[in-house]
Amino acid sequence: MKIVLLGAPGAGKGSQAVKIVEHYKIPHISTGDAFRDNIARGTQIGVYAKSFMDKGQLVPDDVVVKIVAERLSKDDCKRGFLLDGFPRTINQAVELDKITGIDVALNLTADPEIVMKRLTGRRSCKCGALYHIATYDKETCEKCGGTLYIRDDDKPETIKKRLDIYAQTIDPILEFYEAKGVLITLNGDRTVAEVFEDVRRILDDID
Ligand code: AP5
Ligand code: MG
Numbered sequence: 318m319k320i321v322l323l324g325a326p327g328a329g330k331g332s333q334a335v336k337i338v339e340h341y342k343i344p345h346i347s348t349g350d351a352f353r354d355n356i357a358r359g360t361q362i363g364v365y366a367k368s369f370m371d372k373g374q375l376v377p378d379d380v381v382v383k384i385v386a387e388r389l390s391k392d393d394c395k396r397g398f399l400l401d402g403f404p405r406t407i408n409q410a411v412e413l414d415k416i417t418g419i420d421v422a423l424n425l426t427a428d429p430e431i432v433m434k435r436l437t438g439r440r441s442c443k444c445g446a447l448y449h450i451a452t453y454d455k456e457t458c459e460k461c462g463g464t465l466y467i468r469d470d471d472k473p474e475t476i477k478k479r480l481d482i483y484a485q486t487i488d489p490i491l492e493f494y495e496a497k498g499v500l501i502t503l504n505g506d507r508t509v510a511e512v513f514e515d516v517r518r519i520l521d522d523i524d
Pocket of ligand 2: 330331332349402
């Protein structure tokens with residue numbers, strides 16, 4: 318099962334990804350998480366990526382594609398994978414297609430006002446768990462006990478920039494997957510559980 322998860326910042330990609338990989342036992346490949354991990358470890362890639370991420374800009378394609386290509390070459394991806402936050406440009410979609418085809422591109426839609434509220438209240442854990450202050454007021458992760466943090470790019474000005482860039486880049490990607498007959502668009506303005514119910518129905522049909 319080879320899945321690409323598309324959607325604006327805050328559409329709920331990460332939240333659905335956690336549920337999908339738990340249920341279908343496939344690796345979760347989040348390019349954003351990969352960069353944040355590199356930033357935390359102080360690697361050269363991390364320092365480079367941070368200079369773009371903090372401004373809400375995309376990290377250049379060559380760096381992102383290399384990371385994804387390396388990850389997809391690992392044995393655990395043979396049975397399938399979930400790509401979260403990749404591709405982000407039409408060039409990334411074309412490069413991915415040279416490596417492998419995909420079974421489905423799930424596109425989560427979400428209202429910009431709702432995503433602004435979601436992102437300004439998000440709390441993240443390094444284990445991948447995601448929370449929102451409206452529904453979770455503790456400072457530690459209930460899964461691993463880690464300290465929750467606010468992402469550096471979750472400031473209102475940076476969120477606006479990320480949403481603008483998303484709007485400028487997404488159409489050709491959607492057209493690319495539509496032409497391949499693998500695009501499925503879902504309304505992400507519902508609860509995580511409601512969205513996941515649809516996701517599961519779609520993925521069970523493919524499996
Ligand atoms: P990335 O980490 O991919 O961030 P993003 O795409 O901006 O998306 P987010 O992670 O902010 O949102 P999400 O859709 O995952 O929402 P979540 O589930 O967390 O990328 C960050 C940066 O890295 C980029 O800006 C770029 O610089 C760089 N980068 C990454 N990939 C790249 C690439 N391929 N090319 C170039 N650069 C790249 O949910 C958000 C909040 O809402 C949470 O609090 C959650 O609890 C809550 N929530 C989620 N779903 C619901 C729901 N249904 N109802 C209520 N609350 C919900
Ligand atoms: Mg995410």
